[in-house]
Amino acid sequence: MRCINVELQERRYPILIGSDLLQDEQRYPVEDGGRVMIVSNPTVARFYLKTVTDTLEKRGCVVDHILLPDGEKYKTLDSLNLIFTKLLQGNHGRDTTIIALGGGVIGDVAGFAAASYQRGVRLIQIPTTLLSQVDSSVGGKTAVNHGLGKNMIGAFYQPTAVMIDTLTLNTLPKREVNAGLAEVIKYGAILDYEFFEWLEKNIDDLVALKQEALQHCIARCCQIKADVVAHDETEKGDRALLNLGHTFGHAIETHLGYGNWLHGEAVSVGMMMAAALSEELDHISVEDVARLEKLLARANLPTVSPDGMQPEDYLPHMMRDKKVLAGKLRLVLLKSLGQAYVAADTEHKLVLNAIRRCSQAD
Amino acid sequence: MRCINVELQERRYPILIGSDLLQDEQRYPVEDGGRVMIVSNPTVARFYLKTVTDTLEKRGCVVDHILLPDGEKYKTLDSLNLIFTKLLQGNHGRDTTIIALGGGVIGDVAGFAAASYQRGVRLIQIPTTLLSQVDSSVGGKTAVNHGLGKNMIGAFYQPTAVMIDTLTLNTLPKREVNAGLAEVIKYGAILDYEFFEWLEKNIDDLVALKQEALQHCIARCCQIKADVVAHDETEKGDRALLNLGHTFGHAIETHLGYGNWLHGEAVSVGMMMAAALSEELDHISVEDVARLEKLLARANLPTVSPDGMQPEDYLPHMMRDKKVLAGKLRLVLLKSLGQAYVAADTEHKLVLNAIRRCSQAD
Numbered sequence: 001m002r003c004i005n006v007e008l009q010e011r012r013y014p015i016l017i018g019s020d021l022l023q024d025e026q027r028y029p030v031e032d033g034g035r036v037m038i039v040s041n042p043t044v045a046r047f048y049l050k051t052v053t054d055t056l057e058k059r060g061c062v063v064d065h066i067l068l069p070d071g072e073k074y075k076t077l078d079s080l081n082l083i084f085t086k087l088l089q090g091n092h093g094r095d096t097t098i099i100a101l102g103g104g105v106i107g108d109v110a111g112f113a114a115a116s117y118q119r120g121v122r123l124i125q126i127p128t129t130l131l132s133q134v135d136s137s138v139g140g141k142t143a144v145n146h147g148l149g150k151n152m153i154g155a156f157y158q159p160t161a162v163m164i165d166t167l168t169l170n171t172l173p174k175r176e177v178n179a180g181l182a183e184v185i186k187y188g189a190i191l192d193y194e195f196f197e198w199l200e201k202n203i204d205d206l207v208a209l210k211q212e213a214l215q216h217c218i219a220r221c222c223q224i225k226a227d228v229v230a231h232d233e234t235e236k237g238d239r240a241l242l243n244l245g246h247t248f249g250h251a252i253e254t255h256l257g258y259g260n261w262l263h264g265e266a267v268s269v270g271m272m273m274a275a276a277l278s279e280e281l282d283h284i285s286v287e288d289v290a291r292l293e294k295l296l297a298r299a300n301l302p303t304v305s306p307d308g309m310q311p312e313d314y315l316p317h318m319m320r321d322k323k324v325l326a327g328k329l330r331l332v333l334l335k336s337l338g339q340a341y342v343a344a345d346t347e348h349k350l351v352l353n354a355i356r357r358c359s360q361a362d
Numbered sequence: 363m364r365c366i367n368v369e370l371q372e373r374r375y376p377i378l379i380g381s382d383l384l385q386d387e388q389r390y391p392v393e394d395g396g397r398v399m400i401v402s403n404p405t406v407a408r409f410y411l412k413t414v415t416d417t418l419e420k421r422g423c424v425v426d427h428i429l430l431p432d433g434e435k436y437k438t439l440d441s442l443n444l445i446f447t448k449l450l451q452g453n454h455g456r457d458t459t460i461i462a463l464g465g466g467v468i469g470d471v472a473g474f475a476a477a478s479y480q481r482g483v484r485l486i487q488i489p490t491t492l493l494s495q496v497d498s499s500v501g502g503k504t505a506v507n508h509g510l511g512k513n514m515i516g517a518f519y520q521p522t523a524v525m526i527d528t529l530t531l532n533t534l535p536k537r538e539v540n541a542g543l544a545e546v547i548k549y550g551a552i553l554d555y556e557f558f559e560w561l562e563k564n565i566d567d568l569v570a571l572k573q574e575a576l577q578h579c580i581a582r583c584c585q586i587k588a589d590v591v592a593h594d595e596t597e598k599g600d601r602a603l604l605n606l607g608h609t610f611g612h613a614i615e616t617h618l619g620y621g622n623w624l625h626g627e628a629v630s631v632g633m634m635m636a637a638a639l640s641e642e643l644d645h646i647s648v649e650d651v652a653r654l655e656k657l658l659a660r661a662n663l664p665t666v667s668p669d670g671m672q673p674e675d676y677l678p679h680m681m682r683d684k685k686v687l688a689g690k691l692r693l694v695l696l697k698s699l700g701q702a703y704v705a706a707d708t709e710h711k712l713v714l715n716a717i718r719r720c721s722q723a724d
Contacts, residue, residue, distance in 0.1 A: 077439055080439075081439055084508050084514065084515055085508070088508060088510035089510065112478075115517065116474075116478070117514070118516075119503065119505065119517055120517070120518065146446050146450060152480060153478050154480075154481045155481055
């Protein structure tokens with residue numbers, strides 16, 4: 001088992017990474033005999049709810065659960081209120097523990113419920129998708145959506161612990177594993193050349209869900225994100241680098257309608273576009289772009305723009321990005337493989353060129 | 363003008379107390395030209411919304427407002443969502459400032475909105491009732507109610523500043539001023555004998571809303587509460603003393619139905635019962651009880667149980683109090699005037715005696 005400590009000003013919490021963690025009752029930071037509310041969805045609950053419940057009962061805990069419908073569209077104040085109602089009906093007090101068992105949506109909603117139930121109760125995150133394991137479980141962001149904007153209502157709230165059991169990836173659809181690998185490759189590209197090289201050697205083992213490779217990989221990603229977040233808790237500086245490929249990717253997701261391509265798939269193509277643009281600006285070489293493309297392709301990820309989306313379709317979406325300042329596009333680009341930076345004002349013509357280079361017609 | 367600093371671990375904020383504060387644009391901790399959302403209710407807005415808006419516009423601020431219906435029953439997730447919708451429709455970003463302009467309900471709802479909009483924006487509390495000025499504006503508690511419990515959803519969230527303009531009390535119904543004085547007298551009784559004596563000399567000036575007396579009094583109350591909260595942010599110890607008279611008082615509020623007696627009126631009678639019980643236990647003298655009674659009466663507060671409520675009606679309500687532990691009543695009582703303590707298990711017969719002594723039939 002590996003353990004990464006996330007250090008945030010006065011707060012600090014461990015991320016445990018291993019296999020068969022869920023069955024190990026000693027790993028759960030709960031009090032013997034305490035109350036627990038597991039928040040999950042039917043898909044994940046089918047595989048892991050019984051295991052987690054039985055394991056906690058060995059500690060004498062009284063374990064309730066609530067299942068929320070699966071999907072981003074249920075990340076709402078209404079879902080939040082269902083959790084509160086269930087907690088109150090069960091007379092859960094301030095000493096209860098909420099466990100978020102699922103992917104990013106469950107982590108966000110259950111996390112915000114823990115932040116606000118009776119002004120804050122204990123929270124354990126058990127992310128069960130590769131994406132949530134390497135991304136949303138680190139940093140303490142919780143939120144629900146509002147009809148007028150995503151993630152507009154929430155809190156920064158740190159869990160007592162994050163427990164990542166890599167065996168849960170065995171029940172994750174392959175396509176979602178691959179989408180998670182896009183974010184993994186991103187960490188190498190933006191901040192860690194050595195890890196990028198490690199990925200080039202080990203990507204097949206990751207795709208094959210070899211436990212040792214997965215645990216090394218997830219620990220490295222969590223460490224990189226924990227370092228970035230610790231230095232930039234309020235999202236002013238380095239944290240922006242985590243958005244490599246995301247401005248292009250959001251354009252794809254918006255154009256296709258959310259849910260047609262997975263987030264990681266759109267980010268994969270977006271990273272290719274950012275790399276092509278970095279090459280146009282003479283930062284990285286054609287060979288570097290080819291290395292990134294090859295790595296993404298080995299993870300079964302798309303590297304060219306979706307069918308039917310024209311290069312001209314991108315910029316209008318991109319100009320609505322939250323990072324646009326005073327009408328100027330701000331993009332995360334690569335100085336070199338393993339070193340990203342924020343480009344404050346890139347010529348639209350060059351951006352369009354880069355998009356063209358990653359489009360089907362080429 | 364007076365200034366009390368509330369010190370809470372890493373956070374610290376000032377409470378400004380003065381007259382004509384609302385017209386003084388320099389007192390508002392906002393950025394020149396920044397966005398502001400004032401949250402208020404129609405009753406308070408009629409008197410002060412224009413003043414606050416005009417004053418902030420002198421700083422170049424762009425000022426929006428939203429009025430929530432008046433009353434505890436609107437302290438809900440739905441009201442909260444109205445605030446979020448208004449903020450999003452106006453494109454308010456993370457750099458906006460929410461101003462809570464009103465009594466305790468507005469402070470609680472607007473405070474939680476500030477805590478959770480985009481994971482936290484700046485908050486200024488402008489309490490306009492005596493009760494909120496001496497009580498709920500200190501300590502950072504924010505919350506909304508749930509159908510199954512009051513204040514069940516919320517956050518600990520500290521404002522950037524609290525601005526108490528004592529002139530706002532001129533438009534507060536006299537009955538509410540008096541109810542606020544019950545909490546003022548409570549501070550003297552539980553923790554500050556010198557302040558209790560000061561109140562005996564100055565209560566008439568407070569009832570008459572003399573500015574100098576009000577400002578001294580509010581500053582003293584805020585300082586006492588700030589000291590208690592600083593030592594006991596998580597509500598385990600001393601903070602319980604702030605509940606003198608509240609267990610008896612809640613029984614009255616519940617028995618009569620919320621809203622028939624004001625909270626402060628019920629607390630006034632509750633303090634008399636706690637004092638009578640303290641005397642039965644030989645802690646304080648008959649003269650001390652009479653001093654408290656006289657002071658409350660001079661603030662036009664009730665000192666005996668309401669018509670039609672029998673002494674036997676109290677205990678069943680009191681046993682449902684949050685402070686009951688393992689079936690044992692825990693009451694805040696007086697060791698002496700100016701020194702309260704928590705009595706862990708008082709004989710029900712003595713409690714009933716004390717209630718009888720403060721009942722109409724006597």
